[in-house]
Amino acid sequence: MQMTNEWIPEAEQFVGTAAAHTIGLVIGSVNELIRVILDIPGKYRALGILSSRTGTVAQAIAIDDAVKECNAKLLRFEMAIDAGRQCGQGCLFILGAETISDARKVVEESLRNIDYWSQCIYINEVGHMESHVTPRAGEVLHEIFGTPVGRAFGVVGAAPAGVGIAAVDRAVKAAPVDIVWYGTPSHNLLMMNEFVAGVTGDIAAVQKAMDVGKATGCELLTALGIEPISIHHVAEECGEDYLKRNMSPAVCQDEKKESR
Numbered sequence: 001m002q003m004t005n006e007w008i009p010e011a012e013q014f015v016g017t018a019a020a021h022t023i024g025l026v027i028g029s030v031n032e033l034i035r036v037i038l039d040i041p042g043k044y045r046a047l048g049i050l051s052s053r054t055g056t057v058a059q060a061i062a063i064d065d066a067v068k069e070c071n072a073k074l075l076r077f078e079m080a081i082d083a084g085r086q087c088g089q090g091c092l093f094i095l096g097a098e099t100i101s102d103a104r105k106v107v108e109e110s111l112r113n114i115d116y117w118s119q120c121i122y123i124n125e126v127g128h129m130e131s132h133v134t135p136r137a138g139e140v141l142h143e144i145f146g147t148p149v150g151r152a153f154g155v156v157g158a159a160p161a162g163v164g165i166a167a168v169d170r171a172v173k174a175a176p177v178d179i180v181w182y183g184t185p186s187h188n189l190l191m192m193n194e195f196v197a198g199v200t201g202d203i204a205a206v207q208k209a210m211d212v213g214k215a216t217g218c219e220l221l222t223a224l225g226i227e228p229i230s231i232h233h234v235a236e237e238c239g240e241d242y243l244k245r246n247m248s249p250a251v252c253q254d255e256k257k258e259s260r
Contacts, residue, residue: 018118019055020118024108040096041075046102048094048104051093052114055130057157058117061155062118064137065134069109070106071097071102072105074140077093093110119232122230124221127158128221129221130155130158131154131217132210133206137151152205155197156197156199164195164196166216171216175201177205178200
């Protein structure tokens with residue numbers, strides 16, 4: 001799991017962090033008022049919590065994979081307008097478990113998976129582009145996106161929303177896939193400036209559609225700014241402190257050019 005700095009909180013709820021500004025937490029015994037507010041069924045004594053400022057789809061696939069291997073269930077999923085300069089959404093996942101060890105296990109596994117899946121989130125100074133493919137959707141993806149369990153599933157989208165529309169259009173033209181979920185600023189995305197679609201089909205078709213959508217989105221975003229960079233490589237391109245200095249990837253690259 002990636003830590004953003006050397007300081008580790010002593011709070012017992014803290015599990016770790018991962019890419020895309022994701023934090024993982026556990027609550028071993030939920031306060032009854034919090035249980036009522038969040039509508040937590042009584043059988044789940046412990047909660048696993050994953051929350052981030054960007055991504056959502058990467059987190060959803062990562063958590064879907066983790067739940068397949070752990071004794072836990074998705075209880076609540078919410079998105080929020082967030083993600084700073086890159087448009088898009090933040091997210092909250094609440095997972096229920098009968099024991100704190102099960103809750104911690106699913107959060108730890110999810111954080112490891114998020115570090116893997118988030119490499120397909122690309123950003124520049126004006127927006128972001130992402131495309132993901134999983135060969136076998138599980139219960140979490142079915143609950144959130146309505147995709148058939150056990151089938152290949154892909155999600156492609158971009159912000160600003162116009163770029164996302166063009167990317168999705170090219171993607172679904174490129175291969176025989178079915179759209180099972182979509183989000184626009186006024187539908188499913190809480191007025192976020194993004195367009196995204198989830199598709200299912202044969203794994204080869206889904207992969208081809210996602211590759212075409214990604215290429216289209218990144219090309220169009222480049223017309224607005226620098227070529228989008230995977231969030232896994234932004235620190236390499238811009239330095240570890242670029243967020244603290246409130247800098248965009250483009251400003252960092254300009255500074256590097258000037259220093260040569």
